[in-house]
Amino acid sequence: MSTADKKRGLGRGLESLLPGRPTPSVPSSVVTTAKAEPEAAPKAEITGKPLEIAVELIDRNPFQTRTQFDEEKLDELAKSITASGVVQPIVVRLSDKHKEDGRYVLITGERRWLASKKAGKATVPAMVREVSNVQAMEMTIVENLQRADLNPMEQAHAYARLSREFHMTQEQMAERTGQSRASVANFLRLLKLPQAVQMLVEAGSLTFGHARALLALENAEAIEKAASKVMALNLSVRSTESMVQGIIHPELKPEKEEKPKQPVDPNVRDAQDQLRRSLGLRVQIEDKNGKGRVIIEYTGVDDFDAILSALGNK
CATH class of the missing domain: 3.90.1530.10 (Conserved hypothetical protein from pyrococcus furiosus pfu- 392566-001, ParB domain)
Incomplete structure (x- = not known):
């Protein structure tokens, strides 16, 4: 969740949820x-x-x-x-x-x-x-988000509760809490992590960025093993993303050794990294003299929805 997203959505304050009551x-x-x-x-x-x-x-x-x-x-x-x-x-x-x-x-x-x-x-x-139960819960979530008091797992459980108990769609939750739909979807995806890894995120041992990178593995055993390696080596989010892609595409490693790739323009590499961090998915930009293609890989419906949302598709 970016700082811009947070500032844009939370300016309404608690009283705006209850006008004139x-x-x-x-x-x-x-x-x-x-x-x-x-x-x-x-x-x-x-x-x-x-x-x-x-x-x-x-x-x-x-x-x-x-x-x-x-x-x-x-x-x-x-x-x-x-x-x-x-x-x-x-x-x-x-x-x-x-x-x-x-x-x-x-x-x-x-x-x-x-x-x-x-x-x-x-x-x-x-x-x-x-106030109603829905309004009370909205006020609680908004206040905690304003004060930055929730860790990523607490936010994920909060959105899940809005969905489970009040049957809100991701679009409705985004509207009520002032977040983007992609942000809500990304927090909900954290609940797919194995319980042991969720505990590491809740304790602050792993960041939201680490968790999003690990989710690309999908297999619980692989996620736990990768999380342990991240902890042991104190890997950054970017290093974790690289490690995860190496696990998903091991066949790419020999090619790198046999046929070195052409140097990538720093601007293209920076744009590619920004897209990876923003979407939490594997992104590859192939550029030749200002022309090329952007390849975004997704592994489920939630990933696909997040891509559409990021592209402005309602």
Whole structure:
């Protein structure tokens, strides 16, 4: 996912997902202290101001796409909250049984909520929103993407969940999250990696670029073996791409030894490398005096769709 793609899509912000929606409040009896008993069937008051809601009345976001929280950074945030309070309110929604139990469900701001609990705060400032499950999940994904908090596997699982639980197409997911369709497709392809390799990507031991290069192998055993070699030799993404192509086309190696190729123009080589990194596929440019052809190899429908999307085909 390029920086340009990210900046172009994420400028909308969370509020653009919920234009003109009212914000329900809660009775003071449930927000003044974490130990207060909620009233039965409270009557909500419409207000646009943040409320102090008891931290114990807030449940975790079921659509949270981030699975890892840095405990050291949480401790730092807790110290900051102890000293200065929560600067930016979290965002919550009414639980399905709010009228009976007065509880809320997080939409965004889980780190601030967790740090507030660590800091021993009884309440946390929160904006209450009336949103559907789809909107809540969209807001969660957008916020995390804006803050660059998701690793590639977390993003892949987030898109998969949008597809599985809300039956969104890749086009719809791209539109809702401000990404390109090719970017969404590339993240979803990561789920085809063997579980062991997915764990390496999630831990940051392998980058998104490494993962895309390894996916060209398709065979799980070959991918795991290649991933181990990348780790052992600390290969760059470009070296990984070369290694993978050598595995896929071993027959090309003798030809290189017997018949050296003509020098490739640096501009052509650079364009070829850019296309390889952009598509995550094998690309070859054959150029003779400004004329030639571009060969793009694909190994499945998803690869073919990504090529069409990159060419501007809707």
